[in-house]
Amino acid sequence: MSTTLVAPGEQSAGESDRRIINDFSIQVATVNGSGSQTANTVLMRSIFQMGIPVSGKNMFPSNIAGLPTWFTIRASRHGFVGRKKEVDFLVAMNAETAQEDVRKLDSGAAVVYDAPLGLNQIRSDLHFYPVPFDKLVGPVCPEAKLRKLVRNMIYDGVMANLLGIEMEEIGKALYKQFGARKAKAADLNMGACRAGYDYAAQHFTKTDPFRVERMNSTAGKIIIDGNSACALGAMFAGVTVVTWYPITPSSSLVESLIGYLKRCRIDRETGRATYAVVQAEDELASIGMAIGAGWAGARSMTATAGPGISLMAEFIGLGYYAECPTVIVDVQRVGPSTGLPTRTAQGDLLFCATLSHGDTRHPMLFPSNPEECFAMTMEAFNLAERFQTPVFVITDLDLGMNNWMAEPFAYPDKPIERGKVLSAADLERLGGFARYQDVDGDGVGYRTLPAATSHPQAAYFTRGSGHNAKAQYSEREDDYIQNMDRLAHKFESIRGAVAPPVADYNSRAAIGLVCCGTSNWAADESRFQLRDEYQFETSYLRLLAYPFNRDLVDFIRRHERVYVIDQNRDGQLLQLMRLDLDPAELAKLRSVRYYGGLPLDARTLTDEIVRQEGL
Amino acid sequence: MSTTVTPPPRKVNRIGLDVLSYKGGKTTLCAGCGHNSISERVIECFYELGVEPWMVTKFSGIGCSSKSPAYFLNLAHGFNGVHGRMPSVATGAMLANRRILAIGVSGDGDTASIGIGQFMHLLRRNLPLIYIIENNGVYGLTKGQFSATADLGSKLKTGVINDQPPFDCCALALEWGATFVARSFSGDKKQLQAILKAAISHRGLSVIDVISPCTTFNDHEGSTKSYAYMKDHDEPVNEVDFVPHFEDISVEIPEGGVQDVRMHDGSLLRIKKLGRDFDPTDKLRSLTELHQAQQRGEVITGVLFVDTGKPDFHDMLHMVEEPLATLPESRVRPPKAVLDQLMEELR
Structure with a gap:
């Protein structure tokens, strides 16, 4: 790759043809407490408003002000919203981390940076865009004490110009962020944004390949x-x-x-x-x-x-x-x-x-x-x-x-379930009750509520494990065992009541992936990578609840190997399965784990599956 | 031929319940345990005041003291929580239903050691709970270790001398914001009854520290929580009379040295001074008295502080009058239009 340092008015050769549309990540490196959150949210939102699937991840320290923080915005025309391991576009605002941030970039990435940092001296395989933030902020923000905050909006303007984000959308996002009551602050920030945009327009020739183009994939969605x-x-x-x-x-x-x-x-x-x-x-x-x-x-x-x-x-x-x-x-x-x-x-x-x-x-x-x-x-x-x-x-x-x-949240279509609560009229009819009696065969007894079920027979005494079905104190072996068995039976009733997993069976796949929670986003993208890069097909099961139900067992039985994805060191989701599954099923399980503190990314997952599968 | 024996008329209270309706299960505490006397006072007070027992809820932590709610008011719900954390369970339950008339029983170990944090914060919130500390200076259920209310120099049966100064739960309660503070002795039936009745009528947190000797582990020579020690060192600061709101309140006003406190429900708490000049509405004065009494080796008992004007926790939270627990769906689930509007703002 050629040197792509962009000096004002200069254009490097050979880069303008390759265009990467709506598929990149931006990392903004700032100092905690410098007020970058508004600028980052506006940048993310304006891409979203252009119909492009987007996600934003804040990586921040345990600190109120002064330590480094990174905000990553990912645009993905495929709709992948998990963390992307590679940074394509760095906005380097933090002197303390700038050098290391730049060193970590893959070749071909772009860097907007605070000009005095002189980052273009470090590497020659990146696209550099130096911006004199301090010089630009003065004229647009006369009040010196606000400059630290307003300064960040300049990079939104620069990025809008470089990526092709419409300024109208930036404005819309910014005024939404500030709300009607803070219109003056919004005007001030918009001015800074324009200064950034204009500076970029006058001084940079774009050499990096990253661009946004309007899509229609976010209509009706919320953030x-x-x-x-x-x-x-x-x-x-x-x-x-x-x-x-x-x-x-x-x-x-x-x-x-x-x-x-x-x-x-x-x-x-x-x-x-x-x-x-x-x-x-x-x-x-x-x-x-x-x-x-x-x-x-x-x-x-x-x-x-x-x-x-x-x-x-x-x-x-x-x-x-x-x-x-x-x-x-x-x-x-x-x-x-x-x-x-x-x-x-x-x-x-x-x-x-x-x-x-x-x-x-x-x-x-x-x-x-x-x-x-x-x-x-x-x-x-x-x-x-x-x-x-x-x-x-x-x-x-x-x-x-x-x-x-x-998607906008759906209003609940069923009434609130309050469970088995006896009223005074129920007690009158029944002539009493036994709190821990399994009347209905589901392991769940009927209860009364203190001072709400106003009846002489409503009361019962609540304590830990030592009681019989009538909630009377008991240390008897048989009472204890009966209670424990009923509680176990109740858990089985819960197993039948929680949501079953979401399954995507692929008839050509010999292996399956299983995960829960946010691992979904890396898993979803990793399956795409495995297919796209390795022609390797997978099935997928995402667990929505514990206790697990039969669907998990069926999924394991129908595959040769199943990778259980965990965002912890010890494979906790897999270990949880050990409590329920039989040895034949367990023998098929493999563990894929990530525990670095960042959201799991698809590449890490793909690389590990490829390694274990020997692809 | 048959003879009809007319049973003697059943003695009932103002809501038509007999005293049996206020009893609990058979006690499993040791014979002579002070806690059993306290349970009896609780039964008498609720019976005599004609409280509906099913509107009362009993809370406790862990220890001998915390077992006692099972020995009174069987017709009231009870919750035996975890060690030292009765206050949080009571707080939650009372938020769920503000109509609960709550009585909590704790011990000196449960309150002054493991539960000191929850005790402090409970006081801060002025939750309308009757908080009884059955204070015997030892852990009974684990067989006689010192608690944090044991006096300096007090001796265990094994001869071990306590070398750490005690917490005075009444002084702490005053400092941390209790609106009713009293100390009594399980052996003083009349005083404890009047104090308990006043606490039942008080809207706000009542802390009642009752010296309640442990006959098994702390009732010997050298103990400062024994029956004998209390008989010698109990110094009532006042004599307390309680006139419930449903009785003729226009009682004769005795001569001098009497302070009347009108309770939230209209009842009257009549506090008669005994010798010393003690004013239970003066918090700082009470604190001073407690400290001085401790230096003199006295245990002052009586109503130590009362303030009927502070808002309780429900008022602070500005909650609806009805129990939250039974609000209908229409009042707790906002309509679809509200969700639609919120979604629109997030687009």
Whole structure:
């Protein structure tokens, strides 16, 4: 490849013919707290508005200001919205990381950079576009203290010019972002954007191949993060008690929910809330409150991440044994304490499935996109009340905190399911009840609600494992065994009630891929790569819930080998299958794992499958 | 020929229930345990006040104290939670249904050690819960280890001397925002009854620290939580009378030294001073008294603080009057138009 440094007014030869349309990734490297989020969102949104499938991923440090942060925008005419491993277009705004960022690029990538960084000295196989940001920002932003923020909008203009993004769309996205109330700020930012556009138009000749062209693949779609989608699911599920403790990456879920509830769930006549939200003192308390509320008949929930789940272990075990409904949204992230709290992982699968001491099993739902975040959070409340048990919605930082394209959410078409709750009239008719009696053969007893079922025979005493069917204290062996067997039977009923996996059988495929959650996006693209590059066909099964049902067994039986995809070191999804499957099925399983803290990308997956298959 | 024996008329309270309707299961605690006396007071108070037992909900953590809710009010729901975390379960349940009349029973280990965090934050929220600490200075169910309320120098049966200073749960409750604080002794039937009734009428968090001797592990010479020690060192700061709202409130006002506190439900709490100048509406004064009493080796009992004017947690959260638990779907699931509008904004 020839040297493609572009000096003002100069054009390098041989590059203008090759065009890569709507298929590239942009990485914007900035400093945390520099206000780049607006510029990045506007850039992403304007590509989306041009009808091109797009995704945005923020890779940020555990820090408020000063540390490096990277935002990646991917445009994909094929609709692949997972992380792309290769960066095609770098916007280098952070002096601290710029050199390394440039060194990591593949040959042929393009770089917009802050001119004083002199990045074109490092390599000769890239397309360089130096922009004197400080010089440009002065005239468009007279107020010096705002310059740091406005400066970032200049690269939106530069990128619009270089990629062919319509300025009208940039403007539309920008004014949407600021809203009508901040029109003045929007004007200021738009001015900076134009300055960038004009500078690029006057000084650069485009040499890189990356361009956008209008498509029609995003019409009617929305852009939303998974946490907001879960929050909406909770609100439309009719959540009444929300208890939480702030933790990345789940905080924004509850914060969005508070916003939605304030807006949509204030009683018109009285001006009072039809809900309660409590920021608890810790996760020990937030789960205790959620369980207490579920026990007393609220639709209750909490949202947390791995460290919070660890603290909740004892209470969730009690919730299982005392049979209290509640919903726990676990937005998974990397490991305990400090380290990588702002990076993604699927590290809580095994832990959540059997959380707490003693024999415990918990249902888990695995959304992989915002539509499922919405629908599954809603369904989790129904399952929790129907089966009187804590239910997990397992998402992750990638899904929860990043912006995704989605179809507008469908309004629920069935009423809320409140499960088996006896009224005073029921008790009058029945002459009493036994709380833990399996009357219907599904392992689920009937319950009453304190102070809501106003009847002398409504009361029962709730405690952990030591009780008989009438909820009386018992340490008898037979009572304990009967209760445990009924709980196991109840779990089997749950197995029949949760959503079956999504399967794509390929009659020419000898191997299958299985995954859950956000691994879907890398898996989807990897299957395309395997077919396109290796003529290798695969079938695909995406698990939507735990406990797994027969479909998983059938899928394994119909393939020679099955690759189980995990975003953790120890193959937790595969290990979870070990609890259910027989040895013949297990022998067919292979493990593909990624645990670097970034969203899994297709290339990593493809390379590993190719290696294991010896292709 | 038959003879008809007319049974003596059944004694009932104002809602027509007899005292049996307020009883619980047979206690499994040790004979002479102070906790059993407290359970009896709870039964009497709810019976005498004519509270519908099915509107009461009992909460507890783990320990001997926390077993006791099974021994009163069988007609009330109960939740035996995990160690030290009764406050969170009670909070959740009471948010689900604000009509619950909640009584929580905890111990000194459950409250002052593993549960100190939840205890503190419960106080901050002024949840309308009656929080009884059955305080005996030891862990009974694990066989006699010191708790964090054991006094400095107090001796275990094994001869081990406590070398750490105690937490005074009443002083902490005052500091952290309780709106009703009292200390009593399981052996003082009259005082404990009046305090409990006042707590039932109080809208806000009531902390009642009841010294409740453990006959098995902490009732010996050298213990500062024994019956004998309490008999010698119990110093009531006031005499408390409770006149429920449904009785003739125009009771005779005795001469001097009486403070009347009107409770939320209209009942009257009449606090009669005993010797010292003690004002249970003066928080700082109460704190000073507690500290001074401790230095003197006295255990002051009585109503230590009452404030009926603070908003409770439900008010703070500005919740609807009806229980959240039973709101119909039409009030908790916004209509389709709302979702459509939200989706439109995200396009």
